[in-house]
Amino acid sequence: MTSTYPTRRPTDASHLDDREPELPRELLNLPWVDVHNHAHTLSWGDRERYALSGCRAMVMVASGYHWTPYKPVRPEDVRFLWDDAINRRAAIERNHFFETGLGLGIHTGVRVEDPDELLDAMDEYCGLDEVVAVGETGVTPSQHASAWGVDEQRAVVGAQMELADAHGLPVILHTPNRSGESGRPYRPGMGTPGYEKNPGPGREPVIDAENPALEAVRIDVEAMRDAGLDEERVVASHADPNNLAYLMEHTDCYLSFTVGHSWLIGVTAADVADAIDEYGPDRIMVDTDCANVLRTDPFALKRAILELWRYGIDEDAIRKVVLENPREVFDLAGSAPVPG
Ligand SMILES: [Zn+2]
Secondary structure: OOOOOOOOOOOHHHHOOOOOOOOOHHHHHOOEEEEEEOHHHOOHHHHHHHHHOOEEEEEEEEOOHHHOOOOOEOHHHHHHHHHHHHHHHHHHHHHHOOEEEEEEOOOOOOOEOOHHHHHHHHHHHOOOOOEEEEEEEOOOOOOEOOOOOHHHHHHHHHHHHHHHHHHOOOEEEEOOOOOOOOOOOOOOOOOOOOEOOOOOOEOOOOOOOOOHHHHHHHHHHHHHHHOOOOHHHEEEEOOOOOOHHHHHHHOOOEEEEEOOOHHHHOOOHHHHHHHHHHHOOOOEEEEOOOOOOEOOOOOHHHHHHHHHHHOOOOHHHHHHHHHHHHHHHHOOOOOOOOOO
16 A cells, blocks of 8 residues: 555554444444443442433332341331432432433342332332332342242242233343352452452352252243233343343343443343344343442443444444333433434
8 A cells, every 4th residue: 555644654544444444433422221220329420420421311220138237128128228219319310411210129139028018018109200110129049148938039029020010110120140250269258349248148049950040030030921011021130141042032021231340240242242143132231230339330331332333233233222122111211312
């Protein structure tokens, strides 16, 4: 190639050729929806990071034992989590402009005493305009502080699915990941640095199966069918290579890949790209699951958008998984201008 540059000798600019890809400038401004995070537990600065990187809407999930100080957990402890999110939601929107919907649920990561009392109360909460989803919930193989038998867990998950069905709400399923084994363990009692969870109160697993994480998802799917819930109203969050084929081939659920703590669960934009290649973008979403108890990254979803394109996914498919699918299921970001 003949250089027309006035540089003293040829530079890289003289060696560029026609294979340079056409860059997807529109992705820089593509609005996106985070369908599962705990942003109300983050700092103001973290929530600003969502706004600065183009978040158009999010589902803030007020469910999880991490934030209830008392163990075992009582119904009023979970109610506090729901009420706290309801209390702060409008101020968060006003500060950062993105739309916020709430996910309210009973997480099974720790046993809740008298869950029926909570389920009764939940019925009324589900009628609120700001509640856009039930969850996160789903059978978990082992609990913190107080074990919860599989049958009881399944009943609580199923009852929440029935409530979701009655209120026309989607369900965010917490599907357990197979934890990525690192080569060398930490000292006993250290837990996992980056995840504020005391290792001491961890209980023995209640699911005895070769693949407990997948078995938990199978039980959730049974509960979903028993509840008569439309499968397209269920979003299995924490999709991973362990549950992808089962959920795609044996259900009509959506799958959401959690990319906000890849260091912990090993799921990255590459997994999302592989799933889109294999199954198409129609039932795929991406979420961050950012929370204050975890080393998480509010920029993760924006990074994943750019990374998906680098991995060969086209702009239309990216827009589908980060904006259009969430909009369809959660009825958020309705008036977002869609570039392209
Ligand atoms: Zn979560």
